[in-house]
Amino acid sequence: MTDFPWLLSMIVVPAIGAAAVAALPRDREALAKQLALGVSLLVLVLAVLATVAFDAGGDRFQLTTSVAWIPDFGVDFALGVDGIALVMLLLIGVLMPVVVLASWRETAPGRRSVRAFFAWLLLLESLMVGVFAATDVFLFYVFFEAMLVPMYFLIGSFGGPRRQYAAVKFFLYSLVGGLVMLAAVIGLYVVSSGELGEGTFAFDALRQIDIDPGVQKLLFLGFFVAFAIKAPLVPFHTWLPDSGAEAPIGGAVLLVGVLDKVGTFGFIRYCLPLFPDASRDLAPFVLVLAVAGILYAALLAMGQSDMKRLVSYTSIAHFGFIALGIFAFTTEAGTGAVLYMVNHGISTGLLFLAVGMLIARGGSRQVSDYGGVASQAPVLAGVLLVAGLASLALPGTNSFVSEFLVLIGSFPTRPVFTVLATVGIILAALYVLILYQRTMHGPPRGVLLDEPEPSETLEPAVSGGGGASAATATVTAPAPPAVPRLRVPDLGRRELAVAVPMVALIIALGFYPQPLVRLIEPAVAATMVDVGADPAGVQPATTDVEGAD
């Protein structure tokens, strides 16, 4: 079973699916959706089987495939996964069918065909698998850049009113980051040819080169800037709220849930092992950005009136936690950070989906346009609450485990940063509960209100005269004023099919996270060796406690 090219097939299957969907006639939209759903489910099956084939205690990279691509420059089409990449592939596998289902009613503005939407989704899936599965730095770079194109079209062609502005901004930011990284990739090649006699892009070979600390810093910064834009750390973040707000919901889920994780994935896969000295030297600088982001973005989330922008800002705060975990250099925090990457994709994914379901009913993204929805749509309210509670990392939800691991693992090496980050959990409670209270609690209110006819309710009051004759007014009023009522349908069957698996995952991974942790830990421990930290984890400050318990 290990011989089957799992990774290659996970890239090829959705790519072929994308081509097939795009090739369908314009009027076969239903078939396009069914095909997209089928392909995404097939990829999920492949991801699960690949996980079964993976041996958590085995080699660092498994399920490898390698074909010489540009032999003259040592570029290989080399694929392989460690536990870190594997769990990201699982996340992609889970999110994709959910996103396809959630986008079922997606319509294309203008004359565009909605089948293009699903073709771009599948192409994006193929490229996202590639970016996590590449073990050749040049190949990684190619996927990293190529991934922009489908996301650009998903935002720019199918997004909200300011979609073009948002898409261009997304593109420009990513482009700048990509170019800086390109320079660093080339630099890395130059260094490798100096050290090894022959240039290479192979990750494992590059990892073993001892690079001059000064050069390391430059190369580190090249990669870091690209990744810090992708998984936006403050102050590289301002593109995300625009993109997250304007992207169609499915696109937003993939953008924040998976695409942005390439940044944090890059930190732990490329920055730490390739530039260990620079990582250690520059860690305080990264941690300042991470913790500043946790607090700053959480405060900004509280101040947002647009629900999708709000969710985008919460993600920026969460990326701060992930960066903190990665740059704390302990196995516990690093494992927590990778787990966080998966959990955040599920919890924030569901938060986006729930908010999207509300927006689909009211047609507005403004928090202030809703109120009291829970009384009419209790299941929708429950889904939003579960997603929100996962977002504030309540114990019993998946995010608690990862946030807890990040914080408890970071505290021993970085107590001050950790204490500041822990304060962020108060802010998280605020931004989630404020959103929930304003939309779901309180008396019925807002755009979903079934407005009573103004002519019937107003006229008797006017004819009744001033306040002096209140008694006569009640006598003359023919009928009590119509009570405004909310008219919100609760979740339908398709929406339940979207929400239920996500809620189930949130709770299941909240109580039994160990299977994922077991997959992730060896890869993180190996990275800790690369960066010169103890792979066995935190050693207690009081060392002679053995046997005490």
Place this chain on the structure above:
Amino acid sequence: MPELSPADGLIASSWLLIALPLAGAAVLLLGGRRTDRWGHLLGVATVVSAFVLGLLCTVQLDGRAVDVDLFTFVSVGSLDVRAGLLFDPLSAVFVLLITGVGALIHVYSVGYMAHDPHRRRFFAYLNLFVAAMLLLVLGDNYVALYVGWEGVGLASYLLIAFWYERPAAATAAKKAFVMNRVGDVGLALAIFVLFAQLGTVSYAGVFGSVGLLTGGTVTAIGLLLLLGACGKSGQFPLQAWLPDAMEGPTPVSALIHAATMVTAGVYLIARSAPIYDLTPAARAAVLAVGAITLTIGAVAGCAQDDVKKVLAYSTVSQIGYMFLAVGLGPIGYVAGLAHLLTHGFFKAGLFLGAGSVMHAMDDSVDMRRFGGLASRMKTTFVTFGLGYLALIGFPFLSGFYTKDAIIEAAFDRGDGWGSLLGWVAVLAAGLTAFYMTRLMLMTFAGRPRWEPGVHPHESPPVMTVPMVLLAVGSVLAGFLLVVAFPLEEWLAPVFGAPTEAEHVVAPLTVSLLVTAAMVLGVLAAWVFVGRREVPVTAPVRVSPVTRAARRALYADTVNESLFMRPGQWLTRALVFIDNRGVDGAVNGLAATLGGSSSRLGRAQTGFVRSYALSMLGGAVVVAGVLLAVTVG
């Protein structure tokens, strides 16, 4: 801490204690309307069976500390968090309180919520609460406790906001959750310090090695745990959420915001006794918090007109007594826990009585519109009256035994601080008698001041039977726990064998002092409230002291002006800065690089082409460099 025994017999199944109500909650929440007809019965059944199971486990316990290891929750690096339960005399006491009082309140709720269309949802949340609370007290490590800790916070949030269409209820729920989270930060940080220093988070591991830590570290851990305890238990400076939590249905106030959840802070400190035993400084902080809070609560309780608010401030104040007790260290742990248990009976009974009164008065809580209810609601009056006597420390009722024990222990400290704390506690006992007598007089005595159309009537038996049982508990619990079957001996495996304390002030003297304070409080209430006609609206021209007491010594004002308003201002400022400053700077930069900013927006059409071009450019650069490197 005694040696851990492996799980055997029924105790091996003690995870069912948590699983039963959790399953109840799951069925009721997922089952939807299909379960409307019998949902409340299932809710009652799960808690009653948990009580029976808890009772059987307790019988089998025999002074041991039994560890029930379930599965690996998360294990990574040197961190190993087990899902495991610790069934020992201390957790057994809490299990019985939670499931016992919980079962009675579930039964009462069947009647109280009978006309609420969402009764099923109510029972689901109530079951969820019981499950989380049992996890809190049964977990064998600090992480399990934390999971239960925030779990009860969630249940509390859901139940305070049960009538979420009322903005006040929704806001109170949010306030409770957020203020609890402030405390949770303390608890979380304490766990981080324990792991960083000792490499373990299990009770057995921590208590076995905490002696290796330096004094400063232990004190830091003690203070952080105290912050957590203050949040959950509504203690100074995090007390302001608890009175607002009265927006929830009254059975919730009885179970969560009086008898069980809010005492979790006391449990945390008592459970962490091996830590606090090593840090007099942190114990002093616990004492200070207790003394300050018991005074604030008692003073505020004297000036409230809302019957539930009086009881809420009373709870704040009584938990202050418990903090005071456990802050005294070994001489106070048992006294604090005994008061926790008796308080669980009489305060739950008082709340259920208040609920019965509200039921009769069309959900009004304004005591100024009560009066003369004694004759209309005899059962409620008698059961409430017994709870009242127990609370004010009427001789030989529950509060008399357990409150006296705390005050005795304070004097037994033997130094000036001990005397000060003792006197504060005596004074507050007088205030307690005052505000509770005022409540009794305004509610049950005098002439009716009812709103037009109100026709008070006694509640149905499904409500009065639990009230009667709790009243019996209020009368007897103190005698049983202090004299007949001393709690001290039951808890000896946890806190050590009882020793005959050297009394600085003779117990009889303390009892006389407290009783005298109580009589003075009752008399004062009679003079100021009982002899006069109660005005139906609160007098406006009152002394500054009354004004301050009405507003609970301005706790909300302080929180709002120190945190809320500056926070809102900061948020608005940051939103402006982020939109104009950070984003503006980057947009400006992009515009400078790419031409005019207006072109940025319109560049869209030709954009892909230009991207392709730049890709090509990039590729050329790459190829050039690669060539140069390979050739050169």
